[in-house]
Amino acid sequence: MADLDARDVPVDPTSQERLSASRLEYRVVDLSDPAQLRGFARADARGFLDKEPDDETIRVMGEMMSGRRNIGVYAPGADLPVATVDSWVTPMTVPGDAGAHLDMWAISIVTVAATHRRRGIARNLLEGELRAAASAGVPIAGLTATEATIYGRYGFGPAIPVSRVRVDARRAGGVTLPAADGATTVEYLEPEALLAALGEVHERARLDRPGDIPGWPLRWRRMAGLVPGDERSRAVRGVRAVDADGGTRGVLAYTLDELPDEFGADFAIRHLDAETPEALRALWAFAVNHDLIRTVHADLRPIDDPLPWLVANQRAVQTTVHDHGWLRILDVPAVLGARSYRAPLDLVLRVSDPLGLAEGSWRLRVGQDGKGVIDVTTDAPDVELGVDALSSLYLGGVSAPTLRAAGRISASAETAAAIQNAFGTAAAPALTIWY
Known part of the structure; x- marks a missing residue:
C-alpha cells in the first residue's frame, strides 16, 4: 500500500x-x-x-x-x-x-x-x-466515469475497457468442465462469510491483473448485502470456489430476479472474482447451469473473459465492451519505468499536456529483460501524442495501431506496431470495481 x-x-x-x-x-x-x-x-x-x-x-x-x-x-x-x-x-x-x-x-x-x-x-x-x-x-491519477465525455479535456484517457455480458442460459447449452476440474467444488456462503471471501479473494487476485486496485470494507459489505438501507440486500446470495486443499480460490455474489410471467429468474452477478482458471470456470458453470434461470448478467468482466468458450453455443453470449478505468499520467518517467514490457523498444516520445504536468520529450529504451530506461531528450520524436493517448496505451488495453488509425497518435505504421508489441500484455487489463 x-x-x-x-x-x-x-x-x-x-x-x-x-x-x-x-x-x-x-x-x-x-x-x-x-x-x-x-x-x-x-x-x-x-x-x-x-x-x-x-x-x-x-x-x-x-x-x-x-x-x-x-x-x-x-x-x-x-x-x-x-x-x-x-x-x-x-x-x-x-x-x-x-x-x-x-x-x-x-x-x-x-x-x-x-x-x-x-x-x-x-x-x-x-x-x-x-x-x-x-x-x-x-505519478498517475485514475477514475471510473459515469459520463464518458467529461474527462478527456483534463488529460484522462480510457485505459481499461471491460465487458458487459448477457447469457441466454436456455440457449447456451451449459458449461461442461474439464475432468481435471473435478477437484474444485462450489459451496454456498452465509452473508458474513461472503463478506470475508469477497475481500480476501479480490486482494489476492488483483495482484495478477494490471489495472486493478484494492477494494475497501464498505464496498464488500455492499456486495454482500450487509449495508443498511440497501433494498436488495435480502436478495443477495453467495458461493465460493474451493480447491482440493480446501482453499477459497473464487467468490461470486449474486441476486435472483424473479420473472413476472413464469416460474424462474434472471441471475444477476454483483461481483465475481477468481484467482485460478479452475475457480473461474466453476463459478461460471454454477451461474449458467443453474436451474430455472433465463439469463445471466454480469458487468466489469475483462474483455478476454473465457465465458464464450465455456458454453456450447457462443451465440447465446452477448458481449458489450465499454470504457471503465480512466488513467491520467502525471510523471512520464516514473510511470513508464514502473512496468515491464513484452518486447525490446527504442523510441522518442513527444507528449503534449493541456496542464503542462506531463509535457516533454523522452527516449524509452526497453531491453531484452523487459525493463525500461527513460531519459529526457531533445532528439526528433518517433511518436507524438497527447497525455490522454499515452495514458490509454499504458496498461496495454488499447492498441497503438488503433489509436494511430483514429488520428490520436502521430507515428509510422511500423512504430505503432512496435509500441503495441512492447506495451501489449498476454492478459487484458482489468478493473473489477467502481470507485
Whole structure:
C-alpha cells in the first residue's frame, strides 16, 4: 500500500483562488463534524440521483470516507456543498511480476449541483486534484466515469475497457468442465462469510491483473448485502470456489430476479472474482447451469473473459465492451519505468499536456529483460501524442495501431506496431470495481 496519505495534501491554491473570485469556498471537508458529514453525504446523493440519505446511511458513508481527502465547494453561508470530490492514494497493479504496482491518485464522488453548472467548478475540481497529486509526487491519477465525455479535456484517457455480458442460459447449452476440474467444488456462503471471501479473494487476485486496485470494507459489505438501507440486500446470495486443499480460490455474489410471467429468474452477478482458471470456470458453470434461470448478467468482466468458450453455443453470449478505468499520467518517467514490457523498444516520445504536468520529450529504451530506461531528450520524436493517448496505451488495453488509425497518435505504421508489441500484455487489463 502507498505510504502517502492524501489527507495530508492541502487544497490546490490555483483552484482555490479561481473559485474564490466567484465567491465560492473550496476547502477540505471535516467529516468528523456531523453537520459537514451530513452536507457532504447529501450532496453526494443529489449528484448521483440517489434518495435523501438517512442517518444510518450517512454514518456508514462517513465511516468509508473518513480515510479519504474530501473536498467541497460552498456558496456563501451554505452548509450543503454545491460540488464535491474525494481522493486517496492506492496501489494499481501494472504489467510485470505478480504484485508490481504504481501508486495512483484515485478520484471519486465528482459532483456539481444542477444549480451551479457551467461556472468552471468541475474544471477547478479536476484540475485541482491533478495539481495536488502531482505536487505530492503521485505519478498517475485514475477514475471510473459515469459520463464518458467529461474527462478527456483534463488529460484522462480510457485505459481499461471491460465487458458487459448477457447469457441466454436456455440457449447456451451449459458449461461442461474439464475432468481435471473435478477437484474444485462450489459451496454456498452465509452473508458474513461472503463478506470475508469477497475481500480476501479480490486482494489476492488483483495482484495478477494490471489495472486493478484494492477494494475497501464498505464496498464488500455492499456486495454482500450487509449495508443498511440497501433494498436488495435480502436478495443477495453467495458461493465460493474451493480447491482440493480446501482453499477459497473464487467468490461470486449474486441476486435472483424473479420473472413476472413464469416460474424462474434472471441471475444477476454483483461481483465475481477468481484467482485460478479452475475457480473461474466453476463459478461460471454454477451461474449458467443453474436451474430455472433465463439469463445471466454480469458487468466489469475483462474483455478476454473465457465465458464464450465455456458454453456450447457462443451465440447465446452477448458481449458489450465499454470504457471503465480512466488513467491520467502525471510523471512520464516514473510511470513508464514502473512496468515491464513484452518486447525490446527504442523510441522518442513527444507528449503534449493541456496542464503542462506531463509535457516533454523522452527516449524509452526497453531491453531484452523487459525493463525500461527513460531519459529526457531533445532528439526528433518517433511518436507524438497527447497525455490522454499515452495514458490509454499504458496498461496495454488499447492498441497503438488503433489509436494511430483514429488520428490520436502521430507515428509510422511500423512504430505503432512496435509500441503495441512492447506495451501489449498476454492478459487484458482489468478493473473489477467502481470507485
